[in-house]
Amino acid sequence: MNIIFKTVASIVLLAVCFSCNQKENDSRINKKKEVTAKEILGNPKYLAISYGGYRATSRDVQPTIPQLKEDMKILSAMGIKLIRTYNVQLPHAPNILKAISELKSEDPSFEMYVMLGAWIDCKNAWTGQTPDHNIESEQNEGEIARAVKLANQYPDIVKILAVGNEAMVKWAESYYVQPSVILKWVNHLQSLKAKGGLAKALWVTSSDDFSSWGGGDSLYHTPDLEKLVKAVDYISMHTYPYHNSHYNPAFWHVPPGEHNLPEIEKVNAAMARALNFAQAQYDSVSNYVKSLGVEKPIHIGETGWATISDGFYGNEGSRATDEYKQGLYYKLIREWTNSKNITCFYFEAFDEQWKDANNPQGSENHFGLFTLKGEAKYPVWPLVDEGVFNGLTRDGQAIVKTFKGDVETLKAQVLAPPQKQDSIK
Template identity: 30%
Template sequence: MLGPTGASGTKTGGRSLTERTPLNLPQGNAICYSGYREGQSPGEQIFPSREEILEDLLILQKNWTLLRLYDCSLHAERVLEVIETEGLPFKVLLGAYLAAELNNFGCPWGGTYTEEQLALNRAENAAELERLIRLAQRYEALVFAVAVGNECTVEWSDHIVAVPQMVAYVQHVKQALRQPVTFCENYVPWITKLAPLVEVLDFISVHTYPVWEYKRIEEAISYTRDNVESVARCYPDKPVIITEAGWATHSNGRGMPLELVSESLQEVYYRALMSWSQEAGILTFVFEAFDEPWKGSPDPMEPEKHWGLFTVDRRPKLVMQGLFGLPS
């Protein structure tokens, strides 16, 4: 966590990152968890069962104590229920997914909606925030913080929400909850347009993906560090964590060159990320636990489907084989 956090000795705005005011967030190994398997999808509302979720969590508890959940769907509700009923040793950063409230005509994968759909989205966003509040209150002992939205202000998003509306949403949630409140976003909008939102947040959550920006593995961790520190320099008194950082293991060559992805490169980046973030004291959620075939295009080599440290059938990839053994 940037506060205290940052590369050792690094100065940001005249202050060492380790001199920032600390926020009382838990520390430990953290990972993004979304448990959708073959034939399951949040869009189609086909959710993992409680038994499947328990299977996943029993795998993850071997190395992680902190989970990030993306929305307040039945999937998230089941995850929280399983953690509580089984007495599993997890704490959760619980997210609310916000749908598009504005058109983004420049989005390359579709960000254009009818006014009727945008109105429906606004109503659903209000309902999602109420679900966030309800779950965070119900599972207050498990939910250590909440995130109001995910990647809905970056220029390429297909679910844009205006920054003033984001401020209002955060203020509404903060009035209802005792947990700290954040927003999860790519590093660029934090630098360019999110200062009004930062004022009402308890901490900043940054996403950084060197491989999406055509960085080779040799420069990847320095690029990640630069991404995070560029945000920290803008807000010297606001804690910063990483809520997504990872490396894909397959690509179809569209948007991500084939030579930049593999299980061996994922392992190199993961090791470097863990070493740097732990030394610097930055709470970092690795993206992600398991491959998710519902994501992206129908192409099975679509890179969006292949960020897991485990395959969709729960076999450890190279990066996890030292801890979990070779896949059977």
């Protein structure tokens, strides 16, 4: 009897020890997954992308939780682990956080983090009245409060708060504010972190055009911008060679020495120059920050390339727009930023038709790496070949290649940029 008792006791003890060890192992695994913004940003294992996911021509039609979960699975399959959202005025961002939380509950290995944007406006923005760029909108306070609440509700997912999107650049004539407004709210969030009202590991930034971060016209070099550079945890800058193919086309046009090259080689050379253009804008921000005696991480909050345009960037304009060029730009920008430990929020994941709802061919509707139907554009074709999307769908549609995967058909639509002596309409 004693032998039996001792044997049972030993088995129970072993079971208890195994259970304790298992809990300790689970705890270690969970702790390992709790990474911070400092560990995520600059780490090429955490690819980043801007995400909207709207299907309709109006944001009044919000993506459903199941649709958001579908999209998150697609992005996760291609190695994306960090997405960027833009406002908390609409149900969109809270729904994304809920979708990610559900995915994590269903599969503890699922990993996706969020740079949560809080939209910032000036007084009278979007009202039909004259915007007052020296006074902020009364809506900003509520927007920041909602962002704080969500960051505290989902601390395992929200790793970054961004105050404003292109909110300081002066070409955003409908809504831009002075740097003092962004500084006010960045300081507010940093104060909350210091007092325990937000996680100390949460990083705070503002995501804006390279010029707004001191990389362009000296009119942006103000005392408030200097204070802002010192207040944020890192710089999130935007760079768009695509748009500059129209507005600042000197880098884009085919130089005389390349006039006799085959058309596709002219395109390849132009895309190499486009990368150089983005790198130069990055360096200009870096140089300005260093001129202030500040050492601070600089990451790319937005850059991208559209695939359809009937305007400035189309066949009658700079001829910048097609999937082949998008594919080259995506490859080049990812290779550069990954090699330099720069996080790049590529713009964007999926096409969205609400941005230029009255013009289906408008470029703003076509920056996605996937079409509305979930077709993989040229930059993502290799991932389709690898089978990473097998079993995944978007709104019931399997992930297939655009152009039925025929690269020659795709290339047949590609035009080289204008030559230096050509005029652009």
